[in-house]
Every structure is written in structure tokens, then in C-alpha cells.
Amino acid sequence: MDLTAEDKAFEAEVRAFIAAHLTPEIRRAQALTPSVFSDPQIVAPWQKALNAKGWVAPGWPRDYGGTGWTPMQRWIFETECARAGVPAISPMGVKMVGPVIIGFGTPEQKSHYLPRILSGEDYWCQGYSEPGSGSDLASLRTRAVREGDTYVVNGTKIWTTHAHHANRMFALVRTEAGARPQDGISFLLIDMKSPGISIRPILTIGGDHEVNQVFFDDVRVPVANRVGEEGKGWSYGKYLLEFERGSGIASAKLRQGLDQMLALARSDTTGRAIDDPDIAREAARIDIDIDALEMTELRLLAAMQAGEQPGAVSSLIKLRISEIRQAVTRLGVDVIGLDALAVEPMRPLYALNEEPVVAEEVLPIVPEHLNSRAWTIFGGTSEIQRDILAKLMLGL
Numbered sequence: 001m002d003l004t005a006e007d008k009a010f011e012a013e014v015r016a017f018i019a020a021h022l023t024p025e026i027r028r029a030q031a032l033t034p035s036v037f038s039d040p041q042i043v044a045p046w047q048k049a050l051n052a053k054g055w056v057a058p059g060w061p062r063d064y065g066g067t068g069w070t071p072m073q074r075w076i077f078e079t080e081c082a083r084a085g086v087p088a089i090s091p092m093g094v095k096m097v098g099p100v101i102i103g104f105g106t107p108e109q110k111s112h113y114l115p116r117i118l119s120g121e122d123y124w125c126q127g128y129s130e131p132g133s134g135s136d137l138a139s140l141r142t143r144a145v146r147e148g149d150t151y152v153v154n155g156t157k158i159w160t161t162h163a164h165h166a167n168r169m170f171a172l173v174r175t176e177a178g179a180r181p182q183d184g185i186s187f188l189l190i191d192m193k194s195p196g197i198s199i200r201p202i203l204t205i206g207g208d209h210e211v212n213q214v215f216f217d218d219v220r221v222p223v224a225n226r227v228g229e230e231g232k233g234w235s236y237g238k239y240l241l242e243f244e245r246g247s248g249i250a251s252a253k254l255r256q257g258l259d260q261m262l263a264l265a266r267s268d269t270t271g272r273a274i275d276d277p278d279i280a281r282e283a284a285r286i287d288i289d290i291d292a293l294e295m296t297e298l299r300l301l302a303a304m305q306a307g308e309q310p311g312a313v314s315s316l317i318k319l320r321i322s323e324i325r326q327a328v329t330r331l332g333v334d335v336i337g338l339d340a341l342a343v344e345p346m347r348p349l350y351a352l353n354e355e356p357v358v359a360e361e362v363l364p365i366v367p368e369h370l371n372s373r374a375w376t377i378f379g380g381t382s383e384i385q386r387d388i389l390a391k392l393m394l395g396l
Helices: 005-021 024-031 040-053 071-084 091-104 107-119 233-246 250-265 277-305 313-341 365-376 382-392
Strands: 124-127 143-147 150-158 168-174 185-191 197-203 209-222
Touching: 005 040, 005 071, 024 040, 040 107, 071 250, 071 277, 091 107, 091 124, 091 168, 091 185, 091 233, 143 168, 150 168, 150 185, 168 233, 185 209, 185 233, 250 277, 250 313, 277 313, 313 365, 313 382
Parallel strands: 124 168
Antiparallel strands: 143 150, 150 209, 168 185, 197 209
């Protein structure tokens, strides 16, 4: 973990870039965003600056707009961004559908979609889960019937994050019946402005409009928008999930969250809650867990740099990220004590024009805690991750 002279120079470059492009308004808006994803209006100017610098997609090959960074450089970048409180670019494009298009897309798909992902011109959502088909995703029933050069799609997707913002969706749909549920599923890229698509908002327990249900009524999708072979979408979907669960560095963001809770616990705002031995003990335990996660992420980054796929270890990382995230937000609620009873319903919080009911730094803590309940569900439940680890890593 010792930085070389080159690493230190890169660290200085990253800090200078952040100082030049992260405005106080963006920083404040991000600090008051309790949901998983930042609003597009917060992210857009930051992504524009990153794209001009060529820093949007560190995990992509250089030929497609990647940075060619070493694992240490990626760690430095993610750590400095977390410390500064920069908004996170939506992973739907850069970390999820982008790698699938790079790995399995046609030359035409790559030349069209990849630059638009980098620039943010295309904002993506994920069409995976359905009512009754979440962890058992292979039972999905949204159908795509081929008519010449077009698929006609009917069905529904649920828990679709930021579908109300997205102009594109990547979706798993059933194009034929197979001997196994995993057979006959295809991977489609869908224009969200297509006739026949409707979106119903779902408010989370934390009060945020983050997820939706999306309905497809005779939606026509060109066959040219299918990625890879027809009926092989299950393989592409699993490939995507490996990158979703294991291609980033979440430990830096988790540590930033813990540091915020500790700063609050040491302040007069909470009456120096850090003096409570239970709070101090839990903070120390979380700190150790983040250290362990950080080392695991660095090992995975090194393996990916050598050309390996994330594999089953991505499930281990996803599991630990979810559990630590919940622990950090639970600690926050303990730190603020009775202030946890005062919940501000206004969304977005950063648009609040009147005096808040509690100190501004306290405002997002309860919504973050409530929204974090879903972390052990979305992206594959903790039970599913443990099943994967038992089968692929332990041979059970």
C-alpha cells in the first residue's frame, strides 16, 4: 500500500481535478442525497468533466475509452472521490450494460452506445426483476415475440431504479420456451421513449422516488437491439451481475460514511455520542470490516487487471458491502439519538428552502438507514450470494 512517486503524482492530479470541478452546490446536494443513486442533475456536470478528462470508465479497455489505470490508481481515484463527497455516476451504463456491450455487442452497437454511455447522453435503467421473479430471475415472464426484424415485447419489470429518468433500458426477456428456465432468455436494449411503455413510481420506505414498475404493451424493439445470440441472454445477464457486484471500490465510500458518523458523534450536535462505549465499540468493529473489504477489493482489481473475470468473489464483496452499509447507517441512527424521530418528508432534501427540523448534517441519516434495508435484497439477496459462495467457492 506504499505509494510510489508516480502514484503520489497521480494522487495530486486527482485532488486538483476534484478541486477544479466539484462545486460547493454539487457537494452539498450529494451530501443531502440519501438514496442509492444520485439524481441525474447532480451527476451530469461532474460526468461531463470526467468525460472530457477521459476518466469516466476506469474498468473499460483503453480501446473503448478506459483509462488503463493500475489497480492502485483506481484505488487512489475512488478514495479521493469518496473523501471529497463527489456524486457517483450511475453504474447502469458504465459498470453494467457497458461491459456487456464491449464483451458481446456488435461493432455497430459498440460504436453507437459506448460513447453515449461515457458522455451521459444515454441514461440507462435495468429491466431484470419482475413481480414474482426477483431472486428467482430465471422465472421471468416478460415476452418478446419476433415479427420479422422486430421483437414485440409485453410484460412488466419492477424495482426499476431511475426508470423515470432513463432513456434506455437493458432487459432480459423471454424469446422462447426452453427445457430449463434459463434457456430462451434474450438480452435487449430498449428505447424508453418507445410507444407502449408506461412507468409507475414506487416510493421507498425512506420516502424517496428511486424505483418504479415499468409496463410494456406491444412495445416494438428492433432485432438489431439484441445483444449477442437469441436465447443466450441468461449468460450475458450473469456476466453483467459479476461486474455489478464486484467491479468497483465501495470500501472508500463506506469509510467516508463512517468518518461522517464519527465526526458527528464527536460534535456538540449529538452531545459527544462517541463517549458512549457501545457506539465507540461498534464504530471500531465497522472500521475493521472496512479494512478487510478494502483488501479484498484490491485483490479483485489486481486479478481483473490481469484479465480475469470477477467470478464468485464478486458475491462475497456484494454481501459484505451490503452488510457494512447497513451497519454504518444503523450506527448513524444510534449517534443522533432522539433526532431520529424528526424525519423530513421533502424530496430532494437539497431543495429544502425552509429551516430544517434538525441540523442539516442530520437530515439524510434516517432516510439513508431506511433505504439501506434494501441493500441486502437488490442486486441479488444475501441468501442468493451465500448460495453462490457455497457452490462455487466451497464446493457444497
